[in-house]
Amino acid sequence: MPIASGSTRRIAYVPEATFGVTPATPSFKTFRTTGGGPRTNKTTDTSEEIRADRNVTDEMHLGQDVAGAYNTEWSYGGFTDDMLEAVLFGSWAANVLKNGTAPKSFTFEERVDLGGGNQSFSRFAGTMINGLSLAIAARSKVTGSVSVMAQKETLDTAIVTGATYAAASTTPISTASANIAALQVAGLPAPKVRSLSLEITNNLRTRPLVGSLYTDSFGYGRFEATGTLEAYFETNDLYQRVLDHGSGVLSFNIGNAANQKYALLLPKIIFGNGERRPGGNTDDVMVSIPFRAVYDQTTDATLQITRGVA
Structure with missing residues (x-):
């Protein structure tokens, strides 16, 4: 049998109307990624029975959880719109998205080609977006990740009956050198930034049940947006x-x-435990500042995203 190659992997997703239920004749969208992804983590336990022959009686299967992260390069539209909407628990309205309280779930599907017309499918039903990261660094692509948690993984050798697959968007990858603009930090004169990171999390948690290997659903905690700004030290401001x-x-x-x-x-970040880094004889003096975004009453959000900007 041929050995599967990672370069043949296709990742696709479809929204679920009911958590954990893949729609009939699903209309999948192709997901743009550079690697990573969820995996099933089995929980087991070993019998502690004492036997005169010194053997282990059993290894019991207790549960399964699915979690992981897809690595991405930032591009406009397509899956980016969908993942932003899902991680913010919100909906686009007049091209504006704010963090909210409406969770969304998907079925994610990974396909690898086994050759000779044979394929392997892993489907992750009940997938929710737990977090999203964004990394902007000088002279680099803008990269990030989409963290997911799913109810269960199932295997197949064929597509879901009637499934269709929309091609991925073809918008170009953004870079920190050419595609970041209008950077403003706390109303100060524009700092010379070397890197900026943003981490968003929904603090999802499993809900295990007696009588099941799988979580019933996912609970969610507070919406949190944190990050770190690294800038060249020019003034005290x-x-x-x-x-x-x-x-x-x-x-x-x-x-x-x-x-x-x-x-x-x-609209409102609070500066954390930042530091000035003098460095050595061959270094520039830098200032590194972690920050946390908090609720802003005027915007009625912690994070607001507008798309279709000129």
């Missing part, structure tokens, strides 16, 4: 905000073409 436990707006645009950009707005 930015570091003074750290010492003052200051706050302010963080916003920037990301995208490659007019009307194919996102504007990310964190």
Whole structure:
């Protein structure tokens, strides 16, 4: 039998109307990724029975959980719109998305080609988006990850009857060099930023049941958006905000073409335990500042994203 190659993997997803139930004749969308993905984690336990022959009596199967993260390169539209909507528990309205309280679930499907017309499918029903990360670093692609948790994994050798697969979007990959604009930090003169990271999490949790190997559903905690800003040290202004436990707006645009950009707005970030890093003889002085976004009454959100920006 041929050995499967990772380069043949196709990842697709479809929204679920009912948690954990793959729609009949599903219309899948292809997911753009550079690797990673969920895996099933089995929980087992070993019998502690004492036997005169010194053998182990059994290894019991207690449960299964599914979790992991897909690595991505940032691009406009397609799966990005869907994943942003899912991780924010919100819905696009007039091209504006805010974090909310409406969870969404999907069935994710991974296919690998076994050659000779044979295929292997892993389907992850009851998939929810637990988190999303964004990494912007000088002279680099804009990268990130989409963290998922699923109810269960099932295997198959054929597509779901009647399933269709929409091709992935072809919008270009964004870079930190050419496709980040309008960066504002707490109303200060534009700092010279070397890197910026953003981490979003929904703090999902499993709900195990007696009589089942799988979680009943997923509970969710608070929506949290945190990150780290690294900038060249030019004046006291930015570091003074750290010492003052200051706050302010963080916003920037990301995208490659007019009307194919996102504007990310964190209307109120609070500066955390930042530090000035003097370095050595061959280093620049840097300031590294972790931050946390909190609820802003005017925006009525912690994070707001606008798409289709000129």
